Amino acid sequence: MKNTVTAALLLGALSLLPVTGTAVAGESIGVVRTASGDATVTRGEKTVPADPGLKIMVGDTLVTGRDGSLGVILRDDSTLSIGPGSRLVLRSFLFSPSEDTFALVARITRGTMAYLSGMIGKLAPEKARFETPTATIGIRGTRFAVKVGEPSPR
Numbered sequence: 001m002k003n004t005v006t007a008a009l010l011l012g013a014l015s016l017l018p019v020t021g022t023a024v025a026g027e028s029i030g031v032v033r034t035a036s037g038d039a040t041v042t043r044g045e046k047t048v049p050a051d052p053g054l055k056i057m058v059g060d061t062l063v064t065g066r067d068g069s070l071g072v073i074l075r076d077d078s079t080l081s082i083g084p085g086s087r088l089v090l091r092s093f094l095f096s097p098s099e100d101t102f103a104l105v106a107r108i109t110r111g112t113m114a115y116l117s118g119m120i121g122k123l124a125p126e127k128a129r130f131e132t133p134t135a136t137i138g139i140r141g142t143r144f145a146v147k148v149g150e151p152s153p154r
Contacts, residue, residue, distance in 0.1 A: 006016040011096075015052050015114070016017065027053035027057070028075070028091075028098065029090065030072050030074035030075055031053060031056060031072070032052055032071070032145075033072060033073050034069075035069070035070050036050060036053060036067075037064070037067035037068035037069060037083075037084070038065025038066070039062075039063070039064045039065070039070045040063050041047075041054060041061070042060065042061040043060050044059075050070055056074075058092060059090065060089070062088045063086070063088065064085060064086045064111065065085065066084055067113065068082060068085075068086075069081070069082060076102075076106070076117060076120045078104065078115065078120060078121065079116045079118070080113060081113065082112070082113050082114055083111055084111065085110020087108065087111060088106055088108045088111075089106065089109075090105075090109065091105040091106060091107055092105035095119065095120060097119065097123065102128075103127050103128075104120050104128040104129070105130075105134075106129075106131070107130070109148060110148050111148060112146065112147045112148075113145065114128075114144070115144055116142065116143045117142045120124075120143060132146065133148065
């Protein structure tokens with residue numbers, strides 16, 4: 001009986017270990033490199049200042065005020081520069097070259113953002129996607145910038 005309990009505990013503990021290179025719940029996908037002005041990160045119900053060194057997770061919402069900006073480096077060495085008055089959600093991130101598994105999906109609903117591709121953009125550019133309220137941007141190069149304005153009234 002003791003061996004069965006020990007084996008069950010060991011298997012349970014092993015199942016909690018993260019898979020190398022992929023973003024699992026609670027695992028950092030990047031870090032805030034620079035921040036100025038009003039810049040925050042919302043994770044679930046909690047909003048915190050986007051101070052340099054803050055770890056970024058899948059599902060985080062990055063928001064800048066009228067005077068804010070953010071610089072983020074993702075685990076694959078991609079960089080995101082987020083300008084004033086912006087809102088961006090990091091919806092998906094997978095980076096496991098050994099398993100040939102890649103994904104980067106972000107949604108920007110307002111403001112400006114510049115992207116400089118890292119390894120995902122180089123190894124699997126079709127797996128990097130940026131969504132806006134009116135279009136989806138697929139990566140076919142190494143960098144781009146986008147501005148999302150307020151929707152026009154009809």
